[in-house]
C-alpha cells in the first residue's frame with residue numbers, strides 16, 4: 001500500500017453559535033489507528049466530516065494523503081434495490097467486492113433482499129462491505145459498531161487491525177470500547193460544558 005497520512009493542526013469547529021472544540025491537532029500515518037471518544041454532542045461526527053473534507057473547519061488545517069473511505073450513518077445504498085444490485089452500483093465505481101468479503105460479513109445470503117428490509121446490523125455490515133470494496137488507505141469510521149452484535153463487533157475490530165497491519169490508517173469515532181492493539185485514544189473535551197461551568 002502507498003504511504004498515507006492524516007494530519008490536522010489547530011482545528012476548531014463551530015456549529016451554529018457553538019464552538020465545539022478548538023486547538024485540536026493530530027497526526028497519524030499508515031499502520032496507526034486513533035479512537036476518538038467524547039460525550040454526545042462534543043463533535044466527533046463533525047470532526048470526521050472536517051477530516052473527510054465535507055465540512056469546513058472554523059480554524060485550522062487538514063492534510064490527507066491517500067485514498068479515503070468514509071463510513072458514517074448514511075449508507076448510500078438504494079433502499080429499493082436488492083442488496084446485491086445496490087452494492088454492484090458501487091462496485092462499478094470502486095471495484096468488485098470479493099465474495100469472500102460478503103461471506104465474512106454475513107451478507108452472502110442477503111443479496112436478494114431489498115436494502116429497506118435489512119436490519120440495523122445488516123445495514124452496517126453492508127456499509128462495511130462497500131468500504132472494503134473501496135480499498136481506501138485512509139478509513140474514517142463514524143460509530144462503526146452501532147447496531148452490531150458481539151461477533152460483528154469483533155469482526156470490525158479485526159478488520160481495523162488488518163487494515164492498519166496492511167499499511168492503512170484508521171480514525172474511528174465511537175462511544176464503545178474498541179479492541180484494536182496499539183490504537184491510540186483522543187478524548188474530545190466537552191468544551192461547551194466547560195464554558196457553562
Ligand SMILES: Nc1ncnc2c1ncn2[C@@H]1O[C@H](COP(=O)(O)OP(=O)(O)OP(=O)(O)O)[C@@H](O)[C@H]1O
Pocket residue numbers: 015016020038039040041042043044045046047
Ligand atoms: N448543521 C448543524 N448546524 C448546527 N449545529 C449542528 C449541526 N450539525 C450538528 N450540530 C450540532 O453540533 C454538535 C455536535 O454534533 P456531532 O454530531 O458532531 O457530535 P457527536 O460528538 O458526534 O455526537 P454523538 O455522540 O451524539 O453522535 C451537536 O450539538 C449538534 O446539535
